[in-house]
Amino acid sequence: MTSADLLVDGFGRIKENVHGALAGLTQEELGVRIDGTANSIAWLIWHLTRVQDDHVADVAGIEQVWTAAGWAKRFELPFDEAAHGYGHSSADVAELAGVPAELLLGYFDAVHDQTIEYVSKLTDADLPRIVDTRWDPPVTLGVRLISVIDDDAQHSGQAALLRGILLRRR
Template sequence: MHQRELLTDAARRPLESARAVLADISQETLHAMPGGGNSIAWLVWHAARQQDSQIAHLRGEPQVWEDGWASRLGVSRGPGDIGFGDSPDEVAELRIADPAQLLAYLEAVFDAVAAYVGALSEGDLDDVVDTNWTPHVTRGVRIISTIDDAVAHVAQAAYARGVVEGWRVGY
């Protein structure tokens, strides 16, 4: 298996988990904030937003978000707002009317990631894209970072659904 195939497979994992988390979810559960933490809606939205923003930057192209996703989701946040540093009040303000649309946005982001990764050469993954860190960040490391963040946030969403309604993946 080539590096690009591994990255594409890894990027698909949070999408598959999000499908399970969002299946048949009520509005109450979607927006509950167990322990005053992040809601499931916010966690899945942020998982998609951070990846969309960072991969778009690598691609040198507009974010998927700019294809009308703010209005489709009913979220009044621009392309520069991906949720980093949101307060509990800002998390609570993020309301998603249709979880299927949230999943569709995550799918569109995954499609953009998969297309981008599929077009890279093996050598492209070694290109340094950020010199603000030691060691410098390569394209491959940045892609992995976006996948890791998406995995973490979707896993938190699954945990939050379990806390709110005793839900478990596959049950």
């Protein structure tokens, strides 16, 4: 198994988690905030997808799916196109309440496909490349990609927990 195989597997598990978290939920359930100001499933999935899109496009030197494929226009959110949810207010989170699962999954799947296309071609020699000098130590490609997988796993897990709570309330 190569490093590329591990990355493909890791991102593939995120896809399974995201699809599982959204399966069979209503549009209303996707926007539920269990304590009134908590993140909703819709926001969590949008956010993890935006971060993956932003970070992978940056290290790959390509345009984000969000803008290149018109997803920003389809979502019609009142945010700057560069927004990916970091630092969002409670009111910002509420903007995702009406987003249907099909739109979230369409965008996620497009980002996933672009991610897999990129990471499947990586070699071990690519991973030590410095991609971000704003940190000490500077961030390598390998660390950045694992960071994205970790962030996605945490947020998809949060979405799965919320899904479980919502299903118990039915």
